[in-house]
Every structure is written in C-alpha cells, then in structure tokens.
Amino acid sequence: MKLLFLGDVMGRAGRAAVSQRLPQLRADWGLDFVVVNGENATSGAGLSPDHAKALLAAGADCVTLGDHAFDQKDMLSFIESEPRILRPLNYAKSAPGKGARLFQAAGGRKVLVAQVLGQVFMKRPFDDPFSAMDQVLRAHPLGGLAQAAIVDVHCEATSEKMAMGHFCDGRASLVVGTHTHVPTGDAQILPGGTAHLSDAGMCGDYNSVIGMDKAEPLRRFVTGMSKGRFTPAMGEATLSGVYVETDDRTGKATRIRMVRQGGRLEQAGP
Numbered sequence: 001m002k003l004l005f006l007g008d009v010m011g012r013a014g015r016a017a018v019s020q021r022l023p024q025l026r027a028d029w030g031l032d033f034v035v036v037n038g039e040n041a042t043s044g045a046g047l048s049p050d051h052a053k054a055l056l057a058a059g060a061d062c063v064t065l066g067d068h069a070f071d072q073k074d075m076l077s078f079i080e081s082e083p084r085i086l087r088p089l090n091y092a093k094s095a096p097g098k099g100a101r102l103f104q105a106a107g108g109r110k111v112l113v114a115q116v117l118g119q120v121f122m123k124r125p126f127d128d129p130f131s132a133m134d135q136v137l138r139a140h141p142l143g144g145l146a147q148a149a150i151v152d153v154h155c156e157a158t159s160e161k162m163a164m165g166h167f168c169d170g171r172a173s174l175v176v177g178t179h180t181h182v183p184t185g186d187a188q189i190l191p192g193g194t195a196h197l198s199d200a201g202m203c204g205d206y207n208s209v210i211g212m213d214k215a216e217p218l219r220r221f222v223t224g225m226s227k228g229r230f231t232p233a234m235g236e237a238t239l240s241g242v243y244v245e246t247d248d249r250t251g252k253a254t255r256i257r258m259v260r261q262g263g264r265l266e267q268a269g270p
Contacts, residue, residue, distance in 0.1 A: 001032045001109060001148050001248055004259065005176050006241035007183070008066070009041040010204025010211035011232025015051060017203050017239050021261055022059040029243065029270055033105040034059055035113055035150055037178045037200070038085075039066035044211065044232045046071025049078040052085055062086060062103055064115045066154040066179060067122065070095070088117040088154060089136065090127035100136045102146060109248060112136070112146040116164070118155020118179075129153070129160075130167055137171045142251030148173040149251060155179055158198045162186075165196035173246045173253055176200050181210040183240045183258065183265075193252030201240030206264045208233035238263030243270045 004025065009018055018036060026034065038055050042048040046068045052075075055063050062084050069087040070076055079085050079097035089099030100114035114136050116129035133151065140146045149172040153164045161177035168175045170192025176199075177184070183201025190196050202211050209217035212230045220226050238260055245255040260268040 001105065001111070001246045002030055003148060003150065003174060003244045003246065004029070004031050004034045004241060005150060005152070005174060005200055005244075006034070006036045006203055006239055006259070007178050007200030008037045008039060008181055008202040008204070009055065010181065010202045010237070011040065011044050013205045013232065013234050013237040014203040014211070015041050015054060017237035017262055018055055018060075019058045021239055025261065026059045032109070033061050033103070033111045033148070035062045035064060035152070036060040037066065037152060037154070038063040039068045039154075040202070040211065042072050044230065047075060048072045049074050052078065052082065056084055061105070062101075062113045064113070064152045064154075064178070066115070067117055086113060086115050088115050088126070089132040090116050090129050099132070102140065105147075109147040110145055112140045112149040113152070114149070115152040115154060118153060118157060118160045120160045121156035129164065133164065133168065137168060142171060142173070143249065147248045147251055148246050151175040153177045158184065161198045162196070165190060165194065169194045170252070173251050174242070174244045176242055183260070185258070187242060187256050187258045189253050189256055193250065195242070195244045195253035195256040197242045197256070197258065200242055203239045203241075204237050205233035205235040206238055207235050236263045238265045240265070
C-alpha cells in the first residue's frame with residue numbers, strides 16, 4: 001500500500017497548499033490512503049467544520065487533530081457526525097469523537113489510524129499515551145483486520161516521539177510525530193519493520209516562526225513583551241510529511257521517504 005501523511009496544516013497558506021497540491025499528488029504517486037493533521041488549519045488554532053470539509057475534499061482520507069482539537073467550538077459537535085476526523089486517544093474521557101478508527105482504503109484493504117498526545121513539556125497532563133496506544137494495537141494486529149496502521153504522535157519532545165516509534169515497532173506501519181512544525185531528518189524503517197519520522201513538519205509558510213508571522217514572535221523573544229496576537233504567515237506554503245510503502249501481507253513498511261513539496265524548503269518526495 002502507498003501511504004502519505006502530511007504534518008500540521010497551518011492556517012490559510014497551509015490549507016491552500018493542500019487543496020492545490022494533494023489531488024495531483026494522489027494521482028501522480030498512486031496513493032492508496034492519505035492522513036492529514038489539521039489541528040492548526042483554522043487561523044493556527046484548531047479546525048473548523050468548513051475547513052475540515054475542504055481538507056477531506058482535497059483528498060485526505062482521515063484528518064487528525066491534537067491538543068488544539070476543540071479550539072474551534074463547532075468541532076465538538078461536528079466530530080460526532082464526521083468519522084474521518086480523529087482526536088487524540090488520551091484526551092479527556094468525556095471528549096466527543098474517537099481517537100482511533102479502522103478505515104477502508106483502495107481495493108477493500110483496511111487501515112488503522114490512531115493518535116495520541118504526549119506528556120513531556122505539554123501544558124496539561126494527558127493520560128498515559130503508551131498504555132492507550134498499546135490497547136489499540138493489541139486489538140488491531142497487523143496482518144489481521146488491518147493491512148496497515150498509522151500512528152500520529154502529537155507532542156513536544158522528540159525523545160517521546162522516538163520512544164513511541166520503538167514501542168510500536170513491528171505493530172504499526174508508520175509512527176510519525178506532529179506538533180512542533182519543523183520536519184526532522186530521521187526517516188527510517190525500525191528493526192521490527194515500522195517506518196518512523198520524529199516530526200513530519202508543517203504544511204505552512206516556512207518564512208515564519210513555526211508558521212506564525214515573524215513580527216510578534218520576534219518582538220516577544222527580543223523584548224519579553226507582547227504587542228498583539230500571533231497570526232499565521234501567509235506566504236507560499238510547503239507541504240511537509242512522509243511517504244511510506246507497505247507490504248499488504250504483513251503491514252510492515254518496505255520504503256519511507258520524506259515529503260516536501262512547494263514553498264521554500266528543498267523539495268523531496270518518493
């Protein structure tokens with residue numbers, strides 16, 4: 001199976017890049033299943049129903065969220081009616097929506113997608129992501145109901161993302177980090193056959209401070225004082241993420257490539 005995961009969509013620039021580029025990438029690369037992290041797609045904070053629909057219409061089979069899952073209050077009800085949107089597994093137990101789901105891909109094949117929030121350096125103490133993920137992977141072994149399994153690890157610390165990769169090695173097709181908006185260069189297939197990338201980066205304007213217009217973050221770093229709100233940068237965005245090929249029989253990865261399309265970063269793809 002040919003899988004594509006795109007990192008955090010950042011504001012209008014990121015949404016435009018996904019809408020303009022993803023349909024052609026699906027055709028050119030023969031993609032079977034696409035996951036997009038959309039938790040910053042609406043003004044850099046959360047995801048509105050309308051913007052969720054736009055990402056799905058552009059070719060995403062599943063949209064994951066994160067710690068900003070419900071910053072846009074309409075998502076509280078919309079996620080219950082749209083099964084293609086996932087919030088983190090270890091969010092508050094009373095939160096609406098699901099943190100993992102089995103999806104149907106091309107040819108009747110099944111893909112498990114699951115997301116967890118990390119604990120290290122995060123602002124609030126979420127439930128243990130490792131036990132939450134272990135429960136889901138035990139219920140969906142590769143080679144059984146799921147021909148592939150994709151895990152989105154949404155957290156600050158690269159060490160925690162790497163630990164989750166090793167924890168899931170041999171039990172997931174891909175474990176990929178999101179949240180920090182900067183792509184890491186450690187794409188690899190782990191010893192047990194799981195593809196891993198510590199952070200997918202963002203789909204946004206990289207002439208920025210992690211996707212935000214530079215002026216306000218620079219002012220706060222230099223002076224220690226704020227003058228206004230952060231606003232997403234509006235230049236041409238780079239689609240950042242990871243491409244993985246898997247063996248349908250085992251669900252394990254056979255190939256992994258970093259993806260960078262458009263914008264300012266050096267281009268990369270399969």
